[in-house]
Amino acid sequence: MYSIGVDIGTSTTEIIISNIKFSTRLGLSLLPATKIDETEVIYRSPVIFTPLISKTAIDFEQIRERIKAAFKESGIRKDQIETGAVIITGETARKDNARQVNIWLSEYLGDFVVAAAGPKLESVLAGRGAGISEESKKRSKRIINLDIGGGTLNAAVFDCGDCTETFAMDIGGRLIRLNDSRTVTYISDRIVHILENHKLSITPGETADIKVLERFCSYLADCCLQALGLQEMSEDTRLLYITDFTIPKDIDLISISGGVGEYVGVLNEIPDLEQWFRYGDIGPLLGTKLTQALAPWQSRLISPGEKISATVIGAGSHSLSVSGNTIGVDESILPIRNIPIIKCPAEPDQWETVFRSTRPLMELYEEDVLAVSIKGRKSPGYGELKTLAHQIASLYEGLKSPVIVLLKEDFAKALSQMIRIHTPCRKPVICLDQIQIENGDYIDIGSPVGSAVPVIIKTLVYQS
């Protein structure tokens, strides 16, 4: 299955095409189990600056041309693409037409390509694309990946392969931009308070003082240390958080990816002045300052497998997962996309309250199709399952939506059977298990591959 990844970031845009291979082997109970076998990146586009029409509008035409070129160069046809993600990241996601571009692109690319943005998902995908999820599993460690791009820093903590925490901040290599004669051409609104509070005089239209830029980048590097919990948090740094404020604990290792990550490394490879400003921004300088700031923790720093391409690889190769193998699906309504996930607050021992606690949450949505995620028990009894089935049937009563239930525990097929047989519900029923929804608000469900269905869990937060 071919998958495309398009990352439209604050500063750069990149496209990859990967080949996702599935295999079916006998699982735990000697039943056939379909899993993702390997994902191989078969094409990488050059990294280009994100084309903009104005300061706030993305140039869709140019991006489409770039994608056309990618198909031509890779030899893969558009109609061969079955999945993937278009991810508009960082500051770009907040630009006026990001939502529109996303919708256009996923329509242009096909039905099952996700249009996704939002800091949580971005952080997870960057971490996976950088290879840190895999690395944390291999080493049995807690590793934090900071993906520092042009406009934002996306952090994800992976504990033995699972993402346990994410956050995002306004830290990036293109918060300040310069032209060839080092005149300041742009300063992001989000850092003005730092410049003022620290009396750093950087003014648009004036030639930048390198010493001041160095001080500013050192300051941003310190912000990173604070966010990593290595230094005491300051009030100014707190203001840089885009997501909820959090400081991760018990981090074993640190990895830095993204464009700035390309310049984080060993101390004796500090680039010269020419290189610092070669992209007309402060990216390389920030990377250098971050390397210096992290020097005392050098032994905890690991180099990720991917740096600038981490997010696009994450989007193209790691956005897809597969459900469990014994699932209940009414194929007539698949594939479906952009289904909001309502998280049922009832604990596993309170299934009799599922209706009462979740129906009011469902009524807040305008969408016709809704999915509910339930906290399950490992092995519910027949009677308990019947209780849950009735609760779910009444949840969906009177709504247009088919029944879509997402579980982490392995009893989806049983639940769908129970709903069909023992409740008055006569709608199509889809129950999926082994679904982790911690970092997602929406789900896409594809048509079955072997004994499972491919799913993409995502967030669709377009910030204004």
Place this chain on the structure above:
Amino acid sequence: MDQDLVRDISSLDITDRVTIDQPVDYQSCVSLKKTSAARICVGKAGTRLKTETYLRFRADHAVAMDAVWSEVDEKVVDQLGFLNVQSLCKNKDEYITRPDLGRRFSDETIKKISESCRHDADVQIIAGDGLSSPAITSNLPDIYPMLIDGLKEKGYTTGDPIFVKYARVATMDKISEVLNAKVTIILIGERPGLATGESLSAYMAYESSTKKPESQRTVVSNIHKNGMPPVEAGAQIISIVDAMMEAKTSGIDLKL
């Protein structure tokens, strides 16, 4: 009195319990333990196992022994309406030492089955104690109604359920030959290991027969509360029955 008693050592959850003294990397041990049911990261006392590890090993072994030597609670099978029969084995001892007798019935038993059960059904369900009685006692009440529900929904006719005491898997062939069901399913206790004593398997065959090789059977194994949940296995078995009825075959000839 309770406070004078020592806690049952087998009630302790050891799935993430690390008993190495001063491990260099405790967290890695915990995650390693989650990948395996083997007794790893247990530490040692000199060249030997620690007392706790040793006692737990003995306790788990005892659970396995008990699973083999105990009897199925007949109330459980009676309540679900199973017909109670016995293989040629007279007791557990004979059952363990004479597998051949565990596969056969006396002429009277065959006659009883033939006279009291429905013939020519689509699906015949059998339960057998096999090597673990707790596997039946703890899983049958959840898996059996799931099977009945599912078969009914699909429109299949079901035979009268039969419980076989001292049963080997091959008793299903004998019963199939007597009752002539299209698909025969036996739910039977697996040989217990040190991880669980309650694991159940479902062996299924299309036109199950003593003349066919073992490869006629399809199996769903590892059914217990910490493996494949019994309710889920029930729903899954329905799909397999469906596939068998359509392909008119089972075992290695059936592509799932």
